[in-house]
Amino acid sequence: MTAPNERNHKAWTFLTNHARVLICIARAPTIRVRDVAQEIGITERSAQLIITDLEEAGYLTRSRVGRRNTYTVIADRPFRHPAEGDHDVQDLVALFTKDRAGAY
Numbered sequence: 001m002t003a004p005n006e007r008n009h010k011a012w013t014f015l016t017n018h019a020r021v022l023i024c025i026a027r028a029p030t031i032r033v034r035d036v037a038q039e040i041g042i043t044e045r046s047a048q049l050i051i052t053d054l055e056e057a058g059y060l061t062r063s064r065v066g067r068r069n070t071y072t073v074i075a076d077r078p079f080r081h082p083a084e085g086d087h088d089v090q091d092l093v094a095l096f097t098k099d100r101a102g103a104y
């Protein structure tokens with residue numbers, strides 16, 4: 001019989017890449033897309049698409065400062081799914097940026 005850790009299970013996590021990108025940006029508002037991708041373990045293209053999704057949905061704004069982008073998390077927006085719609089994204093961001101320097 002196969003031990004539980006040796007079974008072939010599909011890998012999954014509780015947080016989506018969209019949540020991870022938002023948290024990453026909340027921790028470091030001037031972070032480069034390349035660094036977001038590296039920290040999360042996705043491609044730069046995927047990170048850029050997720051950032052665009054978050055901007056279009058009103059969870060992020062981007063401003064150009066010199067040659068860099070600076071992001072602002074709009075944390076008082078509700079979660080998108082109706083089951084969590086009575087909570088703001090700031091609850092999630094606060095959970096993962098607590099006690100971190102530079103947190104939103």
